[in-house]
Amino acid sequence: MSDDPDDVPELPELDVPVGMFEDIEDLKAAVARLSAQLSDLTGGGGAPGGTSADGDDGDTEENGGGADDDEEEEGQFPPFILLLDPPEYDDELRALIEWVEGVIVPGYLVEASADARWCHLWVEHPSAVARLHALWLAWQELTDPESCGYTGPSTWHRDHLDPAMRELRAPTGPFAGCVKGEHQVVHRLPALVPSAWNRTDD
Template identity: 55%
Template sequence: MADETAHRALTEDVEDLKAMLQAVQAELRDLREAVPGAAGAAGDGDTTPDGAGEEQEEDVEWQYPPFLFLLEGEQRDAELRLLAEWVEGVLVPGCLTEVSADARWCHRWIEHWDAVGVLHAMWLAWQELTDPATCGHTGPSVWYRDHYRPHVAALRGPGGPFGSCTKGEHRTEHRLPSKVPSAWCATEDEA
């Protein structure tokens, strides 16, 4: 009798777990459908609770994170436009203080490629850390402490990318290194 009761309780537990798994899978499917272009969007067929979805995960090709330097063509242009909107619409008016000799800012920041990389990294962090769904309500504080303050100090300091730019003069040539062969950027001669 005790074995039968234990078996019945175990069966009920398994059924409860199956129902919970199906609910989580349905919620995940709804989230994927809500995000345009999300990997594994609606219709991917991954609703099996028996582990068949693991096989599908192995077939999915790994993609680079959306960091600007890893993008090309139209994708990079679109990301640059979005970055410019954020820098000019959020960062500059809301966060940057008055320009001075010790804290410079170049209105032609997009021509300073090293600054663009830092600003893009800051923007990616800002997107993640200002979303209460992923970070709760402490995300903005973390963004200011870990991303904004150190990066802006480096960007605007005397040794930063804007160090030679003044209100009347813009210089990027002091920052442009010669091309270095690398695995990231193959030249036409190497192809």
């Protein structure tokens, strides 16, 4: 290599538009902006694709993907009362009794008859408790204008109350043996039904 300053090789002339450098900076800013939006939408910790800078996958309690959310989702559905154990069953039954005796009995029941049965000890009939509990859950949802609009009560009567009352008060319903003050639960307990599964050959 020569020490002569005139021997410095000439750089090739590049035909690059002056505005291209500004475009590149604009593109970098746009990419950074989109990456931040993607990170926010996917719940990531700052890097695209929902992966945090530390390499975590973003499924943490801070990002809303922890075990607490699973428990919350499981708990948001109403329980089937017959599957509850004390004291949860007792609490649910107590609230149901208040609703049945405060809304259903005075508002929708007429005097019991052979064609329209009712038992004042309905809490001792599990199938009646189950149906009335389901009716109560539907009532809670369909009497809230914010969740169902103003047609909710009509829907509740048509789709829930009327069918439930037909089943409960039918001559073959859970109160079939209970007439005018006489309470019978024993008659509703089924006898043992023969089954091919447990039949033994003689």
